[in-house]
Amino acid sequence: MDKILIEGGVPLHGTVAVSGAKNAALPVVAAALLAEGDHRIGNVPDLADVRTLSRLLAHMGCRVERGTGDSRDSVEVRVPRDVRPEAPYDLVRTMRASVLVLGPLLARWGRARVSLPGGCAIGARPIDQHLRGLAALGAELRLEHGYVEARVPRGRLSGTTFAFDKETVTGTENVMMAAVLAEGRTVLESCAREPEVSDLAAALVRMGARIEGAGTHRIQVDGVESLRPVAHAVIPDRIEAGTFLVAGALPGNRVTVTGCVPGHLEALLEKLRAVGASVVPVAGGLEVAGGGRPRPVDVKTAPFPGFPTDMQAQMMVLLALADGSSEVTETVFENRYMHVLELRRLGADISVDGRVALVRGVRGLSGAPVMASDLRASAALVLAGLAATGVTEVRRVYHLDRGYERIEQKLAPLGARIRREKA
Numbered sequence: 001m002d003k004i005l006i007e008g009g010v011p012l013h014g015t016v017a018v019s020g021a022k023n024a025a026l027p028v029v030a031a032a033l034l035a036e037g038d039h040r041i042g043n044v045p046d047l048a049d050v051r052t053l054s055r056l057l058a059h060m061g062c063r064v065e066r067g068t069g070d071s072r073d074s075v076e077v078r079v080p081r082d083v084r085p086e087a088p089y090d091l092v093r094t095m096r097a098s099v100l101v102l103g104p105l106l107a108r109w110g111r112a113r114v115s116l117p118g119g120c121a122i123g124a125r126p127i128d129q130h131l132r133g134l135a136a137l138g139a140e141l142r143l144e145h146g147y148v149e150a151r152v153p154r155g156r157l158s159g160t161t162f163a164f165d166k167e168t169v170t171g172t173e174n175v176m177m178a179a180v181l182a183e184g185r186t187v188l189e190s191c192a193r194e195p196e197v198s199d200l201a202a203a204l205v206r207m208g209a210r211i212e213g214a215g216t217h218r219i220q221v222d223g224v225e226s227l228r229p230v231a232h233a234v235i236p237d238r239i240e241a242g243t244f245l246v247a248g249a250l251p252g253n254r255v256t257v258t259g260c261v262p263g264h265l266e267a268l269l270e271k272l273r274a275v276g277a278s279v280v281p282v283a284g285g286l287e288v289a290g291g292g293r294p295r296p297v298d299v300k301t302a303p304f305p306g307f308p309t310d311m312q313a314q315m316m317v318l319l320a321l322a323d324g325s326s327e328v329t330e331t332v333f334e335n336r337y338m339h340v341l342e343l344r345r346l347g348a349d350i351s352v353d354g355r356v357a358l359v360r361g362v363r364g365l366s367g368a369p370v371m372a373s374d375l376r377a378s379a380a381l382v383l384a385g386l387a388a389t390g391v392t393e394v395r396r397v398y399h400l401d402r403g404y405e406r407i408e409q410k411l412a413p414l415g416a417r418i419r420r421e422k423a
């Protein structure tokens, strides 16, 4: 198992480019199932999660290939007329987003067998809202032997009005993908408004879907008979961008992040300014500089456009070094504080009571071996290692590789002393 070694306390200066968004690429690749033919999806990061979804599509009978040379950011998917509409446990187990094939499979073939994802390090993460939405469109769903066995008795899904009980990103994506081939109009209420939902809608519209309102709580879909293959480049990764912006905001650092969309990052930028970092738009991106010790600020996660739960762990590293105490409240996932114990090993003073973490700023962190528990927790440990004096060894790097493309190769040119060691 690889580990990442960081010799911290070295100031970071320079420019880093953002890759395509993992959480936008996954639904767009799944959406390819909605049309027979050759799809070309650009700006797809080369990450473990994308490879898992590619394996899943290949298992179903699609051909999935990453381009080479100048096209290495693109993924080509050839979808045959018929597929094996099944997502086995071994693939879903390693990546919950595999459940995104359920909507497209039901929409195009009227049947699907998809393993139920289990819980994960950040919480129980049920998929009841996905299933309720698909049932409202006319699917019959049974849970059997750990699988969702789904079929559409009428053959084709039917448009409906459906309100989510809870804002869910992949739930909104799944039900929207199902609705594009349903008969008639579907109105979805209380939808998630994340930029990744809007990007998926843009890709579906390019395929010939009729969708209005993506990016708001109310999405209207007028079903069409069939779709054409997609040619679409996914949006930049706002969480990867945010992770590098936090790196820039650490004391003594100055980092320019290129290729990001500032409009996707407003809640984070507001907090970075509040801790005293300078945030300046520059050609092609944003420059962030951290001066002295950050000021304490309270942070509460919320669905977009609120402060992203996927940035909570990284922001906590900045607050761990603040000149005072901050309160962090996690409202999206019930158990997303696995990084706290590891940050404490580096000298952070953080206590957790339910959904609230009290972060008492300390003057400095000191390197130590730490263990990654989930994707964003791993990113936080890397940031903490960069700020800490001495050597930090981040173990279980496979979590990091699920969502960050070559993170050590992106940080090293900024001056970071970071390297990967093969086990």
Ligand code: EPU
Residues within 6 Å of the ligand: 023, 026, 096, 097, 123, 124, 125, 126, 127, 128, 129, 130, 131, 166, 167, 168, 169, 170, 171, 192, 196, 309, 310, 332, 333, 334, 375, 376, 403
């Ligand atoms: N929820 C339900 N029932 C459902 C679906 C969700 O109760 O049927 C709950 C969840 O348990 C959670 C809340 O609703 O408490 C929000 O979950 P959501 O469904 O929005 O999360 P997700 O779609 O499973 C996506 C991202 C996550 C990100 C969350 C929140 C993808 C592939 N994943 O997950 O990304 O944290 O939205 O923004 O888009 C990551 O990239 O590290 C990551 C975990």
